[in-house]
Amino acid sequence: MPAIPDDRSPPPRFNGARYCLEENARLRGDKPALVLAGDGGRTQVLTFREIDRAVRGVAAGLRDLGLAPGARVMIRMGNDADYVVVYFAALAAGLVAQPSSPQLTAGEAAFLMQDSGAAAVVAAADCPLDPEACRGRIVLRQADVARLRAGPPLAEYADTAADDPATLVYTSGTTSRPKGVLHAHRAIWGRRPMHEHWLGLREDDVVLHAGTMNWTYTLGVGIQDPWARGATTVLYNGRRDPGIWPALVAAHRATLFAAVPSLYRQILKYADLPAHDLASLRHGITAGEALSPQLLAEWRAATGKPLYEALGMSEISTYVSTCPSVPVKPGSPGRPQPGRRVAILPVEGPPRPLPPGETGLLAVHRSDPALMLGYWNRPDEEAAVMRGEWFVGGDLASCDADGYVWFEGRNDDVMNAFGYRVSPNEVESVLAGHPDVQEVAVTELAVRDDVRVIAAFVVPRSGAAPDRAALLAWCGERLAAYKCPREVVFLDTLPRTPNGKVQRKRLAAGQGTA
Structure with missing residues (x-):
């Protein structure tokens, strides 16, 4: 591939598809550009040409x-x-x-x-x-x-043009309906800091990604990034069995494996790791959820391979990460990638970057070529995430003296379900339509130190006795599977502030009123 220039800005005329394919062809x-692995060893291979x-x-x-x-x-x-x-x-x-x-x-x-x-x-x-x-x-x-x-x-x-619209992806926000995130062609160019400073990506790599193609994590890390470097992508479209992934690494001599922490945890629990040759694998890639120090240690102990984490979102993909040249600090997703302008801003007040050690909103400068063009027909929501020259996505964080970011939670109620952002309002609006539900609040609930699920806290209508399975089935008919609650808790009342707002954080902490 041609040498990558040092400048951060893409050429004025730029097409993301041409960038990934024309020179490779x-x-x-x-x-091999794309290898699709299926059940029973079935494989489809497509070359760059x-x-x-x-x-x-x-x-x-x-x-x-x-x-x-x-x-x-x-x-x-x-x-x-x-x-x-x-x-x-x-x-x-x-x-x-x-x-x-x-x-x-x-x-x-x-x-x-x-x-x-x-x-x-x-x-x-x-x-x-x-x-x-x-x-x-x-x-x-x-x-x-x-x-x-x-x-x-x-x-x-x-x-x-580099700024022409290219991709529209929908993501959950604080409203009851998903909003469209509009990206320009330059967003593919803007991913280049990730190649060195998260993935450690090379032309001879074989990248196995565990996600599905509709997900921006898969489209980006699994397809766009490898092809931008002339590397090979391996995706799997067979039966979803956590035990299959070590076998796929061995069969395709994968050098990088990308997944969410939840899947790494399932692999450790259900897969027969010693039965497979993982010698080709340099390291694992993880994003979408926070990587717990416990899971990091268990993966290293079981495989001898490191995991490199990144923090990002639909609006800008990943911009904070660890990599082979950035030592891992367990519990931190890493440092801002070189070339990124990242700051911690006060939750309220002028957008002046805070010093190390202080908690505020994690922000990225609007000049980053990977940043979205904006929200599709949502000017009010677009204005809400811009603070002067900075984009703020709702993550609360702090930076230490070494530049590592420490995630401190969300400044809003958006949930994370296996790497997908889910609005509690969207789930609540579906459950509120059930005839036996008087009130409902939805939030994340910790079921283990490093495992959180979507939970619905339901106040039944007077005289009704809703069934947990029936409520889950109701959601299943109206919501994608990853948005559906995994737990239902019945309460007499929901905890509220003096102004009447439901206190989701109290519910998540187990302080509801039964």
């Missing part, structure tokens, strides 16, 4: 459908190669890719396509679509994608 066309050709074919087909530059293309597919192809094809055509989870219900997906104004929806057969929400939109199924892949390819990637 020319210089290393026969090298094949991926580039497929992306250009679908991009040309999307343009031929009459989609205008910047039109949103919602992707509602499973964990397969077409997901990757359609994502990069949208960027290649100058459109905006809108990844979504196949776990979403038809109602949740309908809200996203209506809120975004998606012009097209690309969906797998087993991903339900609301017919009314699809009215007036182009709907493509996988047979259509296959036809476009085989069609005449796009001659040139779209000549987009």
Whole structure:
């Protein structure tokens, strides 16, 4: 790959798909780009040349459908190669890719396509679509994608500006509905500090990622980053068994393995680690949840391999991390990556960075090329996260004298469920619709020192006796699985402030009124 310049700013004309694919197809066309591992040893391998050709074919087909530059293309597919192809094809055509989870219900997906104004929806057969929400939109199924892949390819990637919109991802915030985070093409360029200062990424690496393609953690660390360096990606689309991951590392000679802490914990509990050769693995990568010192020590003891953590979010991905050249301090996600402007700001008052040791809001300067363009049609929420020249995402933290960040919790009530941000308001609004529920509050609940789950605290209507299983089933019909509560606690009343606001922190601390 060409030498990476020292400057932080991308070229004025920049296309994220071209950056990841064009040079790779020319210089290393026969090298495996994407390896999809399935059940029973089933494997699909696509080279950089094949991926580039497929992306250009679908991009040309999307343009031929009459989609205008910047039109949103919602992707509602499973964990397969077409997901990757359609994502990069949208960027290649100058459109905006809108990844979504196949776990979403038809109602949740309908809200996203209506809120975004998606012009097209690309969906797998087993991903339900609301017919009314699809009215007036182009709907493509996988047979259509296959036809476009085989069609005449796009001659040139779209000549987009670095600041042109490229990706729209929806994330939970403090409201009852997810909000769209709009990223520019430059966001892919802005990930480059992570390559050296978190992943330790090299061209000869084989990166195994445990996530699904719709997740920004997977799209970024599992696909965009390896391809930006000419490395190979391995993803798994078989049965979700924690015991499979050591076998996949051994079978594909993976050098880096990326997952959330919850999965590392499950691997230690359920996998037969000594039965697999992990000699190829240099280290593990972890993000999405806090890595506890206990889990870090247990993984090291069991495998002899280090784990390198990072802290980030949908609006800017990761910007604080450890890496092979940054020693790990257990309990800290690390230091700001070189080239990042990171500060701790007061919760209230002028946005003047605080000195080491003081707790405040973790902030990133708005000049960072990886920072979002903004929230989709949410100017009020966008204004709320900008403090002068700084973006603040709600994380409370402090920095020590060595520059390490120490996470101190959230300044809002947003929860973290296995690496996904979940709004308690969204879950509460669903449960409040149950006929037996008078009041409800949702928060995280610690079930172990390093394990937290979503819990619903329910006040039943007078004379009603709601069943825990029925409430969970109610949620399961209306929410993606990762948003659903794992625990239901019945109370006589909810704890409130003198002004009537529910005190979720008291519920999380077990101070509800039974």
